[in-house]
Amino acid sequence: MKNYPSIHTKLPGPNAIQYLENEKRFVSPSSTKGYPLVVKSAKGMAVTDVDDNVFLDFTAGVAVCNTGHNHDEIISSITDQADTLIHMSGADFYNPLHIQLAEKLSAICPGPHTKRAFFGNSGAESVEAAFKLARYHTKRPVVIAFYNAFHGRTMGALSLTASKLNQRKHFLPLIPEVIHIPYAYCYRCHYGLTPNNCNMACVAWIREELFKTKVPPEDVAAIFVEIIQGEGGYIVPPKEFHKALYQLARDYGILYVADEVQSGMGRTGKMFASEHFDIIPDIITIAKGIASGLPLSATVASEKIMDWQPGSHASTFGGNPVSCQAALTTIRLLEEGLIDNAAKQGAYMIHELKKLERTYSIIGDVRGLGLMLAVEIVKDKETKEYSPEVRDIITQKAFSKGLLLLGCGRSAIRFCPPLILSKNDVGIALSIFEECLKETLK
Numbered sequence: 001m002k003n004y005p006s007i008h009t010k011l012p013g014p015n016a017i018q019y020l021e022n023e024k025r026f027v028s029p030s031s032t033k034g035y036p037l038v039v040k041s042a043k044g045m046a047v048t049d050v051d052d053n054v055f056l057d058f059t060a061g062v063a064v065c066n067t068g069h070n071h072d073e074i075i076s077s078i079t080d081q082a083d084t085l086i087h088m089s090g091a092d093f094y095n096p097l098h099i100q101l102a103e104k105l106s107a108i109c110p111g112p113h114t115k116r117a118f119f120g121n122s123g124a125e126s127v128e129a130a131f132k133l134a135r136y137h138t139k140r141p142v143v144i145a146f147y148n149a150f151h152g153r154t155m156g157a158l159s160l161t162a163s164k165l166n167q168r169k170h171f172l173p174l175i176p177e178v179i180h181i182p183y184a185y186c187y188r189c190h191y192g193l194t195p196n197n198c199n200m201a202c203v204a205w206i207r208e209e210l211f212k213t214k215v216p217p218e219d220v221a222a223i224f225v226e227i228i229q230g231e232g233g234y235i236v237p238p239k240e241f242h243k244a245l246y247q248l249a250r251d252y253g254i255l256y257v258a259d260e261v262q263s264g265m266g267r268t269g270k271m272f273a274s275e276h277f278d279i280i281p282d283i284i285t286i287a288k289g290i291a292s293g294l295p296l297s298a299t300v301a302s303e304k305i306m307d308w309q310p311g312s313h314a315s316t317f318g319g320n321p322v323s324c325q326a327a328l329t330t331i332r333l334l335e336e337g338l339i340d341n342a343a344k345q346g347a348y349m350i351h352e353l354k355k356l357e358r359t360y361s362i363i364g365d366v367r368g369l370g371l372m373l374a375v376e377i378v379k380d381k382e383t384k385e386y387s388p389e390v391r392d393i394i395t396q397k398a399f400s401k402g403l404l405l406l407g408c409g410r411s412a413i414r415f416c417p418p419l420i421l422s423k424n425d426v427g428i429a430l431s432i433f434e435e436c437l438k439e440t441l442k
């Protein structure tokens with residue numbers, strides 16, 4: 001028997017309350033936190049707070065700790081590396097781990113060709129690098145992105161993001177020549193169509209309207225697309241969407257930039273979500289799950305595309321040796337079984353979630369791939385009216401019972417646990433989740 005979850009204080013507990021008071025005084029209030037979890041330690045699937053309450057983690061620190069918290073092999077490899085070398089800046093010097101990791105990424109990223117990697121520290125940085133590289137390589141100004149997309153919060157990445165108003169409010173003007181269009185959110189199709197009868201109208205609109213009225217296609221550098229939309233609601237498009245969009249990009253010499261910051265590193269049951277869609281992106285952005293919690297990101301492109309000259313882009317901390325070592329160990333662990341486990345447990349979990357969808361009137365949609373799963377909470381299955389308040393009540397209740405969940409999109413709850421989870425963990429999480437649904441409907 002596992003010792004989680006185990007909640008023995010009111011939440012937040014007395015120690016957490018003290019930290020929260022000081023957080024209010026001293027820490028920037030700009031991020032949104034769903035519930036008052038103050039973390040002391042974590043191991044595997046379990047997160048312990050400062051009052052020794054133990055939670056079952058179905059967030060993986062926002063899709064980061066894919067190998068589970070503080071995996072023994074990650075700890076020993078980064079401890080050895082910290083003993084040897086912590087920093088000597090890849091911006092100005094060479095570093096064997098940097099080179100080794102780039103070679104490994106060349107092998108595991110989709111496509112048989114040789115690729116090059118640029119290393120940064122966060123998802124937003126990987127997107128910034130991709131944005132700059134796309135303009136640099138094509139010498140074209142325009143970039144296409146999607147509604148509901150989340151690509152990060154630095155100015156370039158934010159220009160591509162169109163997820164929530166408060167992320168953009170008072171930060172305008174952003175980078176010019178970014179055009180947003182509707183994504184293939186088939187549960188709420190922008191064009192009121194269904195995947196069986198739509199002929200990918202959302203892609204056809206770009207070709208037939210946008211490229212004939214407003215934007216000359218030869219001025220478009222890149223299409224930035226999350227293979228599965230993440231923060232926007234864990235939205236899985238039909239396979240034909242990426243196929244049609246990719247073909248459109250090919251027809252006009254536009255780069256296909258796959259943002260796999262959230263969907264990559266085994267999360268969907270394949271190393272990259274692009275593999276489910278038979279897509280070989282021109283540029284791929286990677287962060288979150290790459291280094292089991294250490295800060296690292298990579299922007300990966302073919303030798304031909306990553307042709308920028310010395311001085312055009314660099315980062316002091318990017319590709320830190322300790323983070324690179326964590327990434328090499330992470331990739332080995334993913335390849336040795338965690339990706340397969342994500343596919344197996346994910347298939348079981350979505351099957352069980354679909355049962356809940358049939359039982360509960362407030363679950364409008366269940367979707368996802370591997371362990372990137374979501375349920376969309378609605379007021380009514382017919383009208384599909386968003387129900388963000390009820391979604392928040394459910395995630396709060398889950399927290400109070402020791403299950404960590406996160407929202408995404410306007411009204412969805414995501415399940416993105418570490419890829420080490422067992423069938424038993426799925427069972428515990430779903431029985432708590434169902435209790436929360438029952439209590440909410442009472």
Ligand SMILES: Cc1ncc(COP(=O)(O)O)c(C=O)c1O
Binds near residue numbers: 127153
């Ligand atoms: C798809 C995607 N791209 C980029 C980012 C930004 O990553 P970071 O918060 O590390 O800057 C995120 C973060 O959630 C993301 O999900």
